[in-house]
Amino acid sequence: TGLMVEPYTGVFGLPGVPDDGFLYFDHDTLNRYAQELDKEGFQLHFHVTGDGGARLALDAIEATIAANGDNDHGNHNLF
Numbered sequence: 001t002g003l004m005v006e007p008y009t010g011v012f013g014l015p016g017v018p019d020d021g022f023l024y025f026d027h028d029t030l031n032r033y034a035q036e037l038d039k040e041g042f043q044l045h046f047h048v049t050g051d052g053g054a055r056l057a058l059d060a061i062e063a064t065i066a067a068n069g070d071n072d073h074g075n076h077n078l079f
Helices: 027-039 051-068
Strands: 045-047 076-078
Touching: 027 051, 045 051
Parallel strands: 045 076
Antiparallel strands: none
16 A cells, blocks of 8 residues: 555554555654665655555655755656
């Protein structure tokens, strides 16, 4: 399920799955991984679903630029 800013209508009924979807990495972990990978020269490439997931990915790219400076790695998001 894609992470949403607002909860989905209804519930999933699955143990451990919140009503707004779920994510693989929390905000701080995603930012830390993105910054470290960018620092090592990797191009960040996100494939996300849900408006919450898109927001997390864009925030990670923004935090990476703030931490490492703008570079020519071509980091981007796929929606």
